[in-house]
Amino acid sequence: xxxxxxxxxxxxxxxxxxxxxxxxxxxxxxxxxxxxxxxxxxxxxxxxxxxxxxxxxxxxxxxxxxxxxxxxxxxxxxxxxxxxxxxxxxxxxxxxxxxxxxxxxxxxxxxxxxxxxxxxxxxxxxxxxxxxxxxxxxxxxxxxxxxxxxxxxxxxxxxxxxxxxxxxxxxxxxxxxxxxxxxxxxxxxxxxxxxxxxxxxxxxxxxxxxxxxxxxxxxxxxxxxxxxxxxxxxxxxxxxxxxxxxxxxxxxxxxxxxxxxxxxxxxxxxxxxxxxxxxxxxxxxxxxx
Numbered sequence: 001x002x003x004x005x006x007x008x009x010x011x012x013x014x015x016x017x018x019x020x021x022x023x024x025x026x027x028x029x030x031x032x033x034x035x036x037x038x039x040x041x042x043x044x045x046x047x048x049x050x051x052x053x054x055x056x057x058x059x060x061x062x063x064x065x066x067x068x069x070x071x072x073x074x075x076x077x078x079x080x081x082x083x084x085x086x087x088x089x090x091x092x093x094x095x096x097x098x099x100x101x102x103x104x105x106x107x108x109x110x111x112x113x114x115x116x117x118x119x120x121x122x123x124x125x126x127x128x129x130x131x132x133x134x135x136x137x138x139x140x141x142x143x144x145x146x147x148x149x150x151x152x153x154x155x156x157x158x159x160x161x162x163x164x165x166x167x168x169x170x171x172x173x174x175x176x177x178x179x180x181x182x183x184x185x186x187x188x189x190x191x192x193x194x195x196x197x198x199x200x201x202x203x204x205x206x207x208x209x210x211x212x213x214x215x216x217x218x219x220x221x222x223x224x225x226x227x228x229x230x231x232x233x234x235x236x237x238x239x240x241x242x243x244x245x246x247x248x249x250x251x252x253x254x255x256x257x258x259x260x261x262x263x264x265x266x267x268x269x270x271x272x273x274x275x276x277x278x279x280x281x282x283x284x285x286x287x288x289x
Contacts, residue, residue, distance in 0.1 A: 003079065004146035007037075011224055014218075016214045017037060018035060019080050019226045021039045021043075022231050023047060023048040025070070025073065027044075027231035027235065029073065029266055030231070030266065032077050036076075038077050040081040041226075042082040043229055056084070056115060058084065067079060068104070071105070080150070081108050083100070084113070085110070085115070093136055096108075100147065105147060106148060107175075108147060110151060111153070111179070113126065113154045114126040114128045127160075150176070152178075153177070154179050174198060175223070176199055177199075177201075187222065188220060191221040199221060200222070200225070203225060205229060
């Protein structure tokens with residue numbers, strides 16, 4: 001299946017395409033019941049896989065292995081993957097892109113941050129010189145075959161945001177992402193400078209960007225909206241609440257929680273989904289003469 005082509009078609013459809021951030025197989029399985037598109041968030045992956053903040057601890061083989069598991073369980077979902085800065089070196093970034101394309105990713109997000117990197121909605125970010133990033137981006141674009149590539153800037157100065165967005169729009173990247181746009185006015189200005197290129201907006205609870213509905217984003221000309229952490233933060237709150245309640249009840253389990261049958265029903269879907277994917281046509285047998 002051409003996963004990149006399918007994602008491009010979703011982005012080109014009317015309205016704003018939502019992609020939901022997931023952090024493990026369970027969160028992805030639940031999100032896939034409600035949305036066609038998923039986002040492998042660096043914030044969520046670092047939290048779930050390492051128990052560490054999103055400041056550069058991720059090892060790329062771990063991400064590739066996770067995406068491989070996602071694709072096996074969810075053959076039809078769009079999978080956009082955060083690859084941070086490509087894990088520093090341009091050749092490593094290209095290797096990551098090759099590996100992710102082989103295991104079924106739909107697209108990647110490549111940022112212009114300089115190490116030590118930070119979550120896009122916290123203070124202390126620094127960006128690479130523009131030409132240095134564009135060289136890395138060009139290598140990645142020449143490496144991919146079908147994969148969607150999102151060019152992301154973490155510039156914090158508004159004039160620099162616009163300068164970089166305009167430069168990214170001139171490349172063969174499929175989508176432009178300006179992380180941490182602080183206002184609707186900035187979104188409008190970025191929309192103008194990227195021209196006909198698809199525009200992506202990232203929403204994260206407690207982040208720097210305004211909370212906007214999909215309808216509002218469509219009116220602003222935003223083609224794609226990623227929601228990096230709703231699953232992670234919901235799990236954080238629910239687990240915290242469950243532990244408090246369990247302690248208060250002297251270890252007696254509540255009657256209003258998910259039970260074994262409901263959990264198993266969800267997970268069994270991950271075994272059977274691929275049965276709906278058409279099998280490749282068998283070739284005619286070769287007859288020896």
